[in-house]
Amino acid sequence: MEKIKPRTLSGFMELLPEEQQLFRRMIQTLEDTYSLYGFTPLDTPLIEASEILLAKGGGETEKQIYRFTKGDADLSLRFDLTVPLARYVAQHSAELAFPFRRFQVGKVYRGERAQRGRFREFYQADIDIIGDEKLDIMNEAEIPSVIYRAFTRLGLKRFRIRLNNRKVLNGFFELLGLSDRAADILRTIDKLEKIGADKVLELLRELGIDDAKGEEIIRFISTGGDTPAVLAALEAYRGRNETFDLGAEELATVVRYMEGFGVPSDFFTVDLTIARGLDYYTGTVYETVMTDHPEIGSICSGGRYDNLAEYYTDRKLPGVGISIGLTRLFFVLNDRKLLNPAYPVFPSDVLILPMTDAPACAVGLATYFRERGIRAQLYSEKKKFKAKVGYADKLRIPFVVFLGEDELSSGTVSLKDLRTGEQQAMSKELAASVIAGAVAALKQRSLIGADETISI
Amino acid sequence: MEKIKPRTLSGFMELLPEEQQLFRRMIQTLEDTYSLYGFTPLDTPLIEASEILLAKGGGETEKQIYRFTKGDADLSLRFDLTVPLARYVAQHSAELAFPFRRFQVGKVYRGERAQRGRFREFYQADIDIIGDEKLDIMNEAEIPSVIYRAFTRLGLKRFRIRLNNRKVLNGFFELLGLSDRAADILRTIDKLEKIGADKVLELLRELGIDDAKGEEIIRFISTGGDTPAVLAALEAYRGRNETFDLGAEELATVVRYMEGFGVPSDFFTVDLTIARGLDYYTGTVYETVMTDHPEIGSICSGGRYDNLAEYYTDRKLPGVGISIGLTRLFFVLNDRKLLNPAYPVFPSDVLILPMTDAPACAVGLATYFRERGIRAQLYSEKKKFKAKVGYADKLRIPFVVFLGEDELSSGTVSLKDLRTGEQQAMSKELAASVIAGAVAALKQRSLIGADETISI
Numbered sequence: 001m002e003k004i005k006p007r008t009l010s011g012f013m014e015l016l017p018e019e020q021q022l023f024r025r026m027i028q029t030l031e032d033t034y035s036l037y038g039f040t041p042l043d044t045p046l047i048e049a050s051e052i053l054l055a056k057g058g059g060e061t062e063k064q065i066y067r068f069t070k071g072d073a074d075l076s077l078r079f080d081l082t083v084p085l086a087r088y089v090a091q092h093s094a095e096l097a098f099p100f101r102r103f104q105v106g107k108v109y110r111g112e113r114a115q116r117g118r119f120r121e122f123y124q125a126d127i128d129i130i131g132d133e134k135l136d137i138m139n140e141a142e143i144p145s146v147i148y149r150a151f152t153r154l155g156l157k158r159f160r161i162r163l164n165n166r167k168v169l170n171g172f173f174e175l176l177g178l179s180d181r182a183a184d185i186l187r188t189i190d191k192l193e194k195i196g197a198d199k200v201l202e203l204l205r206e207l208g209i210d211d212a213k214g215e216e217i218i219r220f221i222s223t224g225g226d227t228p229a230v231l232a233a234l235e236a237y238r239g240r241n242e243t244f245d246l247g248a249e250e251l252a253t254v255v256r257y258m259e260g261f262g263v264p265s266d267f268f269t270v271d272l273t274i275a276r277g278l279d280y281y282t283g284t285v286y287e288t289v290m291t292d293h294p295e296i297g298s299i300c301s302g303g304r305y306d307n308l309a310e311y312y313t314d315r316k317l318p319g320v321g322i323s324i325g326l327t328r329l330f331f332v333l334n335d336r337k338l339l340n341p342a343y344p345v346f347p348s349d350v351l352i353l354p355m356t357d358a359p360a361c362a363v364g365l366a367t368y369f370r371e372r373g374i375r376a377q378l379y380s381e382k383k384k385f386k387a388k389v390g391y392a393d394k395l396r397i398p399f400v401v402f403l404g405e406d407e408l409s410s411g412t413v414s415l416k417d418l419r420t421g422e423q424q425a426m427s428k429e430l431a432a433s434v435i436a437g438a439v440a441a442l443k444q445r446s447l448i449g450a451d452e453t454i455s456i
Numbered sequence: 457m458e459k460i461k462p463r464t465l466s467g468f469m470e471l472l473p474e475e476q477q478l479f480r481r482m483i484q485t486l487e488d489t490y491s492l493y494g495f496t497p498l499d500t501p502l503i504e505a506s507e508i509l510l511a512k513g514g515g516e517t518e519k520q521i522y523r524f525t526k527g528d529a530d531l532s533l534r535f536d537l538t539v540p541l542a543r544y545v546a547q548h549s550a551e552l553a554f555p556f557r558r559f560q561v562g563k564v565y566r567g568e569r570a571q572r573g574r575f576r577e578f579y580q581a582d583i584d585i586i587g588d589e590k591l592d593i594m595n596e597a598e599i600p601s602v603i604y605r606a607f608t609r610l611g612l613k614r615f616r617i618r619l620n621n622r623k624v625l626n627g628f629f630e631l632l633g634l635s636d637r638a639a640d641i642l643r644t645i646d647k648l649e650k651i652g653a654d655k656v657l658e659l660l661r662e663l664g665i666d667d668a669k670g671e672e673i674i675r676f677i678s679t680g681g682d683t684p685a686v687l688a689a690l691e692a693y694r695g696r697n698e699t700f701d702l703g704a705e706e707l708a709t710v711v712r713y714m715e716g717f718g719v720p721s722d723f724f725t726v727d728l729t730i731a732r733g734l735d736y737y738t739g740t741v742y743e744t745v746m747t748d749h750p751e752i753g754s755i756c757s758g759g760r761y762d763n764l765a766e767y768y769t770d771r772k773l774p775g776v777g778i779s780i781g782l783t784r785l786f787f788v789l790n791d792r793k794l795l796n797p798a799y800p801v802f803p804s805d806v807l808i809l810p811m812t813d814a815p816a817c818a819v820g821l822a823t824y825f826r827e828r829g830i831r832a833q834l835y836s837e838k839k840k841f842k843a844k845v846g847y848a849d850k851l852r853i854p855f856v857v858f859l860g861e862d863e864l865s866s867g868t869v870s871l872k873d874l875r876t877g878e879q880q881a882m883s884k885e886l887a888a889s890v891i892a893g894a895v896a897a898l899k900q901r902s903l904i905g906a907d908e909t910i911s912i
Contacts, residue, residue: 004511006547006768009529012501014544016551017558024497036826038804038833041480045468045577046502046563047522055460066503068524070567073465088470091462095472097850099837101803102473107502111526121501131837138815138836149826260819262827312462347557348494359594363716370492370605371718377494380594381555381587394553 011112011120013327018396021345023330025447026154027105030125030324033150034103037142039127042102044084046109050076052087055311064110077109081126082308082321089130090312098132099139105326117335119327128321130308135318140284140304141254143322144268145261147288147300150324155340155446158291159299160267164274165251166281166303168234171244172220175237176213185209186275189221193273197222221272227255230270247283254284282306286322296332300324333448340449344398344442348377350435351392355404362403365413365428372432374439392418398442399435467568467576469783474852477801479786481903482610483561486581486780489606490559493598495583498558500540502565506532508543511767520566533565537582538764538777545586546768554588555595561782573791575783584777586764591774596740596760597710599778600724601717603744603756606780611796611902614747615755616723620730621707622737622759624690627700628676631693632669641665642731645677649729653678677728683711686726703739710740738762742778752788756780789904796905800854800898804833806891807848811860818859821869821884828888830895848874854898855891 283304302322758778
């Protein structure tokens with residue numbers, strides 16, 4: 001029979017078992033953290049009516065979307081988790097309690113040009129808090145604390161959450177009489193870090209903004225220093241524009257409560273350059289950068305919006321949310337060797353090797369271990385001794401139990417620690433406790449870092 | 457602005473938050489159980505080249521598949537998890553250790569005719585053990601023990617795993633000189649339970665099988681009684697056909713070790729009517745039925761196959777696997793009210809209600825709880841007292857903490873148990889321990905059953 005070459009599509013990440021364990025642990029850590037803050041898990045279909053997903057329409061989205069027909073139906077694969085959330089909340093609003101806090105970790109699809117580190121199928125890990133008509137500013141202080149805790153639990157040591165407030169920027173543009181061009185200006189200054197002040201000034205000039213105002217914009221958003229210094233600088237502009245004042249007030253409030261929510265002050269900073277290209281943000285906006293790897297860009301972004309589901313309902317649903325591009329983050333961490341090579345990725349805690357032709361005892365032992373929560377695999381293939389131990393080695397299983405004539409007659413097991421090479425006869429009770437203890441200790445290791453603690 | 461009616465597609469299950477928590481718990485229970493047996497998690501793309509997915513081709517699959525083009529690429533959504541597994545193992549075989557044990561829980565797509573309880577997007581939860589050239593019979597005894605433990609942990613009390621062996625059936629047909637029609641006969645007798653003996657006899661007649669042989673087939677597969685009785689009945693046919701003898705031997709071995717693997721004898725039975733329509737099974741086959749709901753059909757099926765990846769590689773990869781159609785199972789359990797209404801589905805363990813205008817203390821308390829693993833939500837909206845407590849009620853959050861002037865001045869918190877209505881002032885340390893204890897107890901509840909223990 002002629003064979004079809006097995007392959008995955010370009011732009012689709014597929015992991016080998018060890019990497020998959022790391023990736024899975026990453027998802028679990030995020031989900032556990034999100035749950036601590038009262039976010040409830042959600043799962044929406046990957047396929048939606050194109051009309052729903054493209055309600056906003058236009059731009060890159062429409063070009064990149066996976067769209068097709070099945071029978072009469074015009075269908076599309078979701079390209080983010082926000083549009084399905086908007087649809088979900090609009091559809092089920094009568095049955096939800098607001099504020100509605102949900103997390104969702106799932107795959108999304110974008111037919112981007114294939115290139116290294118870019119994916120067409122990728123996981124996003126989102127949290128959002130949706131209010132009914134109103135949503136208190138405290139939620140905007142809480143969101144970054146979720147992110148702080150999530151990254152910290154993953155083992156990330158050096159990162160910074162950058163904050164800004166869109167009202168501050170918009171108010172400032174109003175002050176300059178430029179509010180009609182606010183969206184264009186936002187898109188332009190968002191590039192400051194990437195292209196530099198001169199280029200931004202040039203682009204602003206193309207928008208019809210004279211150099212005096214252009215320079216003032218750049219000077220304003222470049223306000224440096226620590227958080228109190230930036231907040232103090234904003235005070236200088238107070239009292240001249242309502243939007244600006246409200247934004248400055250919100251920013252101060254968010255900053256004031258973030259520490260209470262558990263974010264140490266050196267893990268966040270107010271950065272007036274942060275605009276987030278998306279034009280639907282209306283309040284606090286966030287980006288997160290790895291301090292020693294700014295070139296990676298933001299690994300977690302989001303912000304406050306005033307109207308989540310305007311395409312589907314008249315109900316005003318303001319919210320605040322943030323998203324981690326998980327597949328890309330994993331790729332980058334893996335690629336730069338920032339994942340902990342000592343993190344436990346073995347599929348079993350112990351491999352049981354029956355050394356006689358009577359496997360009943362080994363079967364019973366496997367069951368005994370499993371009943372105690374120990375992940376046990378019984379190796380029943382007829383192979384040479386070396387191949388059996390080699391199997392445990394290849395899978396990095398830390399313990400092997402041998403059950404030979406001696407053990408069967410004395411009612412003991414021989415437990416070998418493959419990391420030290422030590423082997424000892426003992427009761428199955430003791431073996432269980434040795435294995436459980438060692439594995440619990442291994443699981444304390446952090447996913448990111450370890451030896452890289454210094455370099456991350 | 458004109459609104460687009462928010463909706464999901466027909467045949468796509470979407471759950472409200474409480475049901476979603478149950479569904480998620482179901483997945484987690486399965487994944488945890490699979491892990492106990494040394495299965496490693498896998499995640500493959502939802503989209504594959506059509507050529508890969510349709511390598512086997514033909515039949516219903518091709519009609520039901522979601523197939524589309526993107527650019528030049530002919531793409532399809534996976535319709536099961538077995539074909540992607542075959543492709544994965546063939547593609548990565550050099551990097552895998554055999555036997556390769558993997559579990560995968562993921563969505564698959566089939567454009568079936570929409571009807572109640574049938575889904576076009578649904579979860580499958582699969583385990584497979586893949587050998588290289590050979591795979592020991594012990595694996596066939598172990599697989600049903602995974603299923604037994606998984607369903608037991610979900611809370612299912614009355615179910616039965618039915619076993620058969622394809623070699624027994626094939627050998628029996630050889631005995632009758634009917635091996636050329638084995639596949640057709642298998643498909644026919646698979647319907648025995650559904651359509652009855654007379655109809656089966658009629659269909660066999662249409663296959664050119666005379667009534668004497670037809671009746672012998674039906675008599676054989678209807679061999680009743682408990683497991684030892686059926687195995688004893690097989691002994692009567694021994695020594696006349698090699699395939700039959702091997703099958704009988706395998707069946708006896710599987711039965712012998714299943715108890716050692718922890719499956720009580722009243723949870724499985726040898727049933728010679730089980731054929732499984734799919735023609736690639738070659739050894740043990742499994743079905744699982746809920747004893748009091750036989751009309752639901754098999755909730756978990758699978759078996760032994762000899763050549764997993766023949767379309768992609770020359771390497772012979774025998775295996776044994778089993779699959780749970782999770783979305784359908786959840787639908788059926790939910791529909792028949794077999795899920796435990798008392799199972800905890802609240803998104804937070806405690807809701808913190810600041811009763812003054814100084815939320816700093818409440819923020820600190822939320823952080824304190826979260827650091828101790830308690831899922832805490834701070835309610836910061838400006839609402840009436842009743843609305844705040846109503847929010848906790850609607851989400852079924854079991855505890856509320858009030859922080860008013862009294863509490864702030866005395867350094868205590870007021871903890872209210874919403875289930876009993878009891879409220880008491882106490883230290884935050886005590887509150888944390890009360891909440892953690894109560895929630896841990898609630899989580900002991902089983903997902904399925906409780907009051908339904910008797911009826912399942």
